[in-house]
Amino acid sequence: MGFDGRLLSGMSVLAAVVETGSFTRAGEVLGLSASGVSRAVSRLEERIGIRLLDRTTRALHLTGDGRRLYELVSPHLSGIEQAANVVSGAAETVRGALRVSLNPLFARHVLAPRLPEFSERYPEVDLVSVLLPDAGDLVAEGIDVAVRFGPQPPTSMTSRLLLTTRVLTVASPTYLRKSGRPATPEQLTGHDCLQYIDPQRGKPFRWEFHRDNEVRHVETTGRLTLTDVDTMVGACIAGAGIAQVLALGVEPLIAGGALIELFPDWPGETFPLYAIRPSRKLPPAAVEAFLSFCIEICSDYETRR
DSSP, X not given: OOXXXXXXXXXXXXXXXXXXXXXXXXXXXXXXXXXXXXXXXXXXXXXXXXXXXXXXXXXEEEOHHHHXXXXXXXXXXXXXXXXXXXHHTTTTSOOEEEEEEEOHHHIIIIIGGGHHHHHXXXXXXXXXXXXXXXXXXXXXXXXXXXXXXXXXXXXXXXXXXXXXXXXXXXXOHHHHHHHOOXXXXXXXXXXXXXXXXXXXXXXXXXXXXXXXXXXXXXOOBOSOEESOHHHHHHHHHTTSOBEEEEHHHXXXXXXXXXXXXXOTTOOOOEEEEEEEESOOSOXXXXXXXXXXXXXXXXXXXXXXO
16 A cells, blocks of 8 residues: 555544544644544545444444554654654744643642743743543543642553642631530541542542551541532531641631641641653653743742741
């Protein structure tokens, strides 16, 4: 089979469909309509004489032949992209659109106050922040960098630790006046404890208490189970119950008396914040610049604490 540009173009469209999961999202990445993407895949199938995708009204799936073709072609497409980046200077020049998915606490309390500095330092970068659940698919959504809390599962992605923040057990003065203050972590079993869903497991976080080499697990219950940190903190301030929260974001509330840390003698539990890249290949300079900036501002934040 002779090679022509249409074959390479069709392979690129197929890769975009596989990596984004739909004709519509692939079209957004490629600057095509969904119908244009569908036609390009159909032409590729006719060109090589095999069916590559099983299409239903709900989903797209590679056929066996389609998966084999994608696995063979994908490394070469990545190599072409890297070569083009190097020659064009994208691997060295900090410019272009950058799509990021940011943890709200990090975005609000660490990044936002420093964003003018990032824009001044890298005026040719257009930063686009996308709201995405922690369990969201970074590749399918075209995310260049994500910033997420919690240990990251083993994947092909690369991650860098940005900071660790303490886990605090807190309650409002209103709640403590009404229900009393627990003297030990074990006494939480008699209190209304706000439950927060772990986005990676889909279940409430277990309550733990760390001190030196000692770790205690306490089974807690509560009438409210939440998936939004701001709602949980607001409910806690209003006296709805006791909560476990990250020090990042609530330290001013504790300093101002809106919340009270219940067990300062159990200071050892921490939670990590990571920056994640969906690919191990050579990143464009804009990606590397944003990662370095995040590391810098997180280091400054920890120094000021």
